[in-house]
Amino acid sequence: MLDVDYLLVGGGLQNGLIALALDQTRPEARVALIEQGARVGGNHTWCFHAGDVPAGLEAMVAPLVERTWPGYDVSFPRRVRRLTEPYSAVTSARFADVVEQTFARRGWHLLTGQRAAEVGAHQVTLDDGVVLSGDLVVDARGPEPSAVEGQAAYQKFVGLELTLSADAPVTEPVLMDACVPQTDGYRFFYVLPFSPRRVLVEDTYFSDSPTLDIERLRREVLRYAAERGLHVEAIEREEQGVLPLPWRAAPPSRSTTPLVAGYRGGWFHPTTGYSFPLALRLAQLIAASAPEALAGPALDRLVARQARQLRFSSWLNRLLFAAFAPEDRRNVLERFYGLPSDAIRRFYAHDTTGADRARIVCGRPPRGISLSMAISRGAFS
Ligand SMILES: Cc1cc2nc3c(=O)[nH]c(=O)nc-3n(C[C@H](O)[C@H](O)[C@H](O)COP(=O)(O)OP(=O)(O)OC[C@H]3O[C@@H](n4cnc5c(N)ncnc54)[C@H](O)[C@@H]3O)c2cc1C
Numbered sequence: 060m061l062d063v064d065y066l067l068v069g070g071g072l073q074n075g076l077i078a079l080a081l082d083q084t085r086p087e088a089r090v091a092l093i094e095q096g097a098r099v100g101g102n103h104t105w106c107f108h109a110g111d112v113p114a115g116l117e118a119m120v121a122p123l124v125e126r127t128w129p130g131y132d133v134s135f136p137r138r139v140r141r142l143t144e145p146y147s148a149v150t151s152a153r154f155a156d157v158v159e160q161t162f163a164r165r166g167w168h169l170l171t172g173q174r175a176a177e178v179g180a181h182q183v184t185l186d187d188g189v190v191l192s193g194d195l196v197v198d199a200r201g202p203e204p205s206a207v208e209g210q211a212a213y214q215k216f217v218g219l220e221l222t223l224s225a226d227a228p229v230t231e232p233v234l235m236d237a238c239v240p241q242t243d244g245y246r247f248f249y250v251l252p253f254s255p256r257r258v259l260v261e262d263t264y265f266s267d268s269p270t271l272d273i274e275r276l277r278r279e280v281l282r283y284a285a286e287r288g289l290h291v292e293a294i295e296r297e298e299q300g301v302l303p304l305p306w307r308a309a310p311p312s313r314s315t316t317p318l319v320a321g322y323r324g325g326w327f328h329p330t331t332g333y334s335f336p337l338a339l340r341l342a343q344l345i346a347a348s349a350p351e352a353l354a355g356p357a358l359d360r361l362v363a364r365q366a367r368q369l370r371f372s373s374w375l376n377r378l379l380f381a382a383f384a385p386e387d388r389r390n391v392l393e394r395f396y397g398l399p400s401d402a403i404r405r406f407y408a409h410d411t412t413g414a415d416r417a418r419i420v421c422g423r424p425p426r427g428i429s430l431s432m433a434i435s436r437g438a439f440s
Contacts, residue, residue, distance in 0.1 A: 060190055060191065061168060061191045061192070062191075062192045063089040063090055063091045063191075063192075063193045063194075064088045064089045064193065064195065064350050065081060065088055065091070065194070065197065065345075065350060066091050066093075066181075066183055066191055066192065066193025066196045066197070067091065067092040067093070067197050067199065068092075068175045068178050068196065068199065068200060069094065069175075069198065069199040069200035069201055069321070069323075070092050070093070070098075070099030070100065070158070070169075071094075071100065071101055071199060071200075071201050072100070072105060072321065072338050073197075073199035073321030073322075073326065073334070073338045073341070073342070074099075074197060074199045074320070074321070075099055075100060076339060077320070077341075077342045077346070078090060078158055078161060078162070078167070079123075079157070079158065079161060080116070080343055080345065080346035081345075082119075082161045082164075082165060083116075083118070083119050084346040084347060085346055086165065089167070090162075090165070090167040091167065091169075091170060091191060091193065092162070092167070092168070092169055092170065093173050093174075093175050093185070093191070094169075094170065094171045094173070095172070095173065095174040095175075097171055098155045098159070098171060099154070099158050099159065099169070099171065100151035100152070100155040100158065101151055102296075103150075103154075103298065104148055104151070104218070105148070105151075105154075105334075105335050106146060106147065106148045106149070106232075106251075106333075107149075107333070107335040107336060108144050108145070108146055108147075108336075108404045109127070109144065109145035109146070109147065110144070110408065111335060111336035111407070111408045112336075112339060113339055113340060113343050115343065116339055116342075116343055120149075120339070122153075123149045123153055123154055123157055124147045125147075125148050125149060125150045125253060126251075126253050126254075127146070127148075128145065128147075128231045129145055130142055130144065130145070130146070130231055131144075131231050131232040131233065131234045132232070132233045132234065133234050133235045133237075133396050134233065134235065134236045134238050135235075135238065135389065135393035135396065136237075136238055136393070137393060138396055138397060140396055140397075142234075143400065144400055144404050146232055148232075148251055148253070173186070173187075175200070178198045178200075178317055179196070179317070180196065180316035181316070193350075194350035195315060195318060195345075195350035195351075195353060196316075196317035196318070197317065197320050197345070198317045198318065198319045198320065198323065198324070199319075199320040199321035199322075199323060200321075200323055201321060201322055201323060202302060202323065203323060210305075210306040210377075210436075210437070211303045211306060212244070212265060212267055212306070212379075213264075213265075213266050213267075213268065213301050213302065213303055213304060214263065214264070214265055214266075214301075214302045214304055214331075214332040215264050215266060215271050215299075215300065216262060216264065216276070216300055217261065217273055217298075217299045218249070218259055218260065218261035218262075218298045218299065219260055219261075219277065219280045219281070219284075219294050219296075219297055220253075220257065220259045220294070220295045220296040220297070221257070221258050221259070221260060221284060221291050221292075221293070221295065222256060222257060222291075222292045222293040222294075222295050223255075223256045223257070223289055223291060224256075224290045224292040225256075226255035226256065227252050227256070227258050227288075227289055228287065228288045228289075229250055229287075230255075231252070232250060232251050233248070233249065233250040235248075235249065235396075236248045236250065237389050237393070241385065241386040241388075241389055243264050243266045243268070243385065244264050244265045244266035244267060244385045244388060245266075245385070245392060246262070246263065246264050246265075246389075247263055247389075247392075248260060248261065248263070248280075248283050249261040249263055250287075257295070258284075260280050260283060260289070261298075262276045262279045262280050262283065265379070265380075266385075267380065267385065269303070271301055273299060276299075277297070302322075302332045304329050304330065304376055304380075305329050305373060305376065306373060306380065306381075306438070307377075308325060308329045308373040309325055310325055310362065310365065310366035310369055311324050311325040311326055311366065312325075312362075313358060313362050314354075315353050315358070318345075318353070320341055322334055326338060326341050326365060328368075328372060328409045329369065329372050329376055330372045330373075330376055330379070331407055333407055333409075336407070336408040336410070337365065337409055340361060341361065344357055344358060344361055365409070368409045368410065371416055372409065375419070377433070377438035377439070378391075378433065381432065381437070381438035382428050382429055382430060382432060382433035382438060383427050383428060384429075384432075387425070387426065387428075390426045390427055391425045393425070394425045402414075402415045402418055402419075
């Protein structure tokens with residue numbers, strides 16, 4: 060029976076980062092990773108702000124980055140703003156290359172194309188009945204939309220990576236172009252110009268429904284691209300996603316038998332859907348202690364910090380999705396982008412201070428707020 064120090068279940072963002080952190084901090088560790096897909100990382104583009112990377116992990120993160128831009132834009136009917144916070148993108152293809160090379164270099168076990176059927180405290184049973192064991196089992200099998208308790212909204216999108224026949228008129232990301240019809244909730248386009256002739260364009264919705272009309276959104280992306288002066292030569296790649304944004308998010312568990320990590324374990328931001336900063340923090344903590352010593356005060360502190368942030372951000376979800384009609388939700392984001400850039404970055408990093416939280420909720424409310432609608436939809440019960 061394969062027996063290792065760290066048995067990582069699910070080869071997505073969280074466990075890939077844990078493996079890279081172990082490579083940096085505990086090269087002598089014995090590690091195995093089980094992934095049902097043919098490669099680790101799936102089909103994603105993960106973005107983060109420069110300040111999201113904890114001190115000590117910069118060298119680990121650098122090879123994952125496809126492109127870093129010095130700033131980015133947001134665009135609303137009454138607010139256009141450039142933020143000067145550096146912003147980086149990690150593609151899953153590059154992520155897979157780096158993680159796979161690390162496993163090969165260390166002689167660790169990368170079990171792709173294998174599905175975990177049962178995940179226990181120290182053992183995992185695969186679909187074919189093979190049993191593996193580990194001192195620490197990390198269950199990061201990703202979002203499970205059916206498991207979201209109670210009400211939830213959804214962040215959903217279709218993105219096309221486009222090759223262009225002429226240079227794109229944008230050189231920096233457009234994080235949100237919300238100057239588009241507000242159908243199916245808060246809607247915006249997301250534009251990442253990887254190079255003058257290679258651009259990712261996503262049609263994104265903060266919606267009450269998980270239904271994704273892929274064909275229609277593909278057409279919408281191409282229409283938007285043409286309207287913005289992007290001359291499309293070919294569609295290189297497509298990605299899509301439906302991520303639950305719960306109204307009430309359970310805090311991460313302190314249990315390490317097994318440790319439930321990543322999105323599945325509550326290590327994500329329920330308002331933005333971002334999980335890169337949280338996955339990095341947890342990976343750093345795991346790599347800092349021996350498997351049997353992980354349960355303890357440092358993990359408790361990180362869990363408590365995430366639980367505090369989750370309380371606030373899932374409360375914001377209730378406000379955003381229950382107190383505003385779908386077509387008015389854009390007003391909330393438009394107001395949010397008037398905050399100081401540090402507060403915006405801390406919000407994305409799920410690291411808000413008390414002052415940030417006060418700034419977000421105090422003052423003149425965005426147009427369209429209806430507390431009676433929120434109460435009737437159960438936002439405060
Ligand atoms: C619209 C949208 C945009 C997003 N943008 C960003 C962003 O810009 N920045 C950011 O930080 N996050 C972003 N996210 C969120 C981010 O993609 C996820 O939260 C993140 O990938 C979660 O990481 P994870 O490791 O928990 O799960 P995943 O990355 O989903 O990985 C889980 C892995 O487990 C595997 N698996 C599942 N079940 C089994 C099994 N039984 N056996 C073996 N393997 C299994 C899966 O195949 C998968 O590879 C976005 C999500 C969406 C939908």
